[in-house]
Amino acid sequence: MMSSQGGKTPYQGDERCFGEFRCPECNRTWMSANSWANTAQKCQNCMIDVYPYKQSALQRSGLENTISKEVRHPQHLCEKCRRLGRPCTDRY
Numbered sequence: 001m002m003s004s005q006g007g008k009t010p011y012q013g014d015e016r017c018f019g020e021f022r023c024p025e026c027n028r029t030w031m032s033a034n035s036w037a038n039t040a041q042k043c044q045n046c047m048i049d050v051y052p053y054k055q056s057a058l059q060r061s062g063l064e065n066t067i068s069k070e071v072r073h074p075q076h077l078c079e080k081c082r083r084l085g086r087p088c089t090d091r092y
């Protein structure tokens, strides 16, 4: 059993959460409702892995809509999608 990789992201749970990212190279900021513990997303300008500096739990009400609206979730930028080999936006 893998031990926790420990603290790459503020959130350490198993659920999808809402992440806020800021690229240290170009200062681009973005948000994603498909953010996960210890999981980076790539900056689309610099193609470097960026970990969220802030994460918060998804609320059942508001942010659930954000997920379904994030139809163009950038899978090639999302470490979770690449790990899974399928979109992390898929419902189980």
Ligand SMILES: [Zn+2]
Pocket: 023, 024, 025, 026, 027, 028, 043, 044, 045, 046, 047
């Ligand atoms: Zn960047």
Ligand SMILES: [Zn+2]
Pocket: 034, 073, 074, 075, 078, 079, 080, 081, 087, 088, 089
């Ligand atoms: Zn993803």
